[in-house]
Amino acid sequence: MPARGPALEGTLADLPLDEVLTLLANTRQTGILELRGANPGLVALHQGEVTIALSEMGPTLQQVFLGSGITDADGWEAAIGAADRGVALTDSIVRLGCDLTALRRTLHDQTVGAVFELLLPSSDAFEFLPGEQHPVGDTFTFPVPELLEEAAARLEAWKQIAEVIPSTAMVMRLARSLPGPEITIGSGEWHVLARLDGRATISEVIRELGMSAFAVCAVLHRLLEEGVVEPVDAPAGPR
Template sequence: MTAPAEPRAAVIEGSLREVALADVLQLLELGRKTGILHVTDAVAGRRAHLTLVQGRIRDAVIDGELAARGDRQVREVAIELLGWSSGRFAVEPLDETTATRGSTVGVDSVLMEAARRADEWARLADRVPGAHAAPRLAPVAPHAAPVVLAPEEWEVLAYADGVADLRAIAARSGRDLLAVAAAVHRLVGEGLLTVTRDAGDASEI
């Protein structure tokens, strides 16, 4: 009876507090590495992995549930992982001759999109502190001037119960998270919503 093969040792591993995941991905891209990047989030206890073929991201999995293979899905998962700043990472080598081919996403495009979104969040931060902010209806001032709202803004108002955060509202409405954040930003400015900073902070904007 043949003994089972020993798992391959990680060629790169470390702490996300010491090495940013963006730097790890760039290193793998520059070296045109084929392997599996395992990532754990120390805050939420989540696990994920990205499969790379010749330095490009082929697929992604979070918590064993979300398996992404389309370019857009892979990019979304990779961008989410870039926000994990505490935990550990390890790269498991993968034999290039056995690695399944398919559509892949370049690391540079992922990093550029992540930077663009970071700029957008920074622009909205004066009224929307982050994706975990929970909007609620604001008291309506007497004799308030009427406000013309877009359909997506009406939809956000319908879900704004002070409990659902922006991620939950985006999931329920099927809209992009940043689009929901932009709608909340305007509605706060119009005095129609207030925003609870997060679940552990009762202060509002």
């Protein structure tokens, strides 16, 4: 039989990603949308809802699972082995004892972050491969309208973040002193703060933590505004 070609293809300059995803959602498509160009990535769908989205700007799925603490290296290898035998990654991870709620939250955050990154203006090519399945499986699905709404909100917030953090090639460190007597740091913020060593770039921190660029930069933006961290090339404050 001849190989099945893409059911939908074009460029994001002609058909923006939000319109492509809305079309696939409205027609309840199952398959993988691949994007190629300056910002490669993919969006997997099951019956019109998204199961996972990945962008090369962000962490790999392995980094997401390990960095979030969903599983360890041994668990990941076991899940990959099971995936080779046709078992969905999510099913394998759950069997290893992962909490369902934590797994869903991690996959949701990853998917929103990747969709946000893939929505950034570009003229990348896309093609939708119907019937293709991603190894993550379809245990969890996320409605396209909700993902686009959350990603759009991040785009607005990113405009302010980018004024202070124009590039993930920046390197951050703890400030030499705090501007006030005390400051409250949330557990999620501490997760990022603890990785700053004055040498790793923000991009490297993103990949180590398995978090989206937006999530990490949003934390760093807040900590910069509070004077908790500073770029390594910033002049030292008063001692």
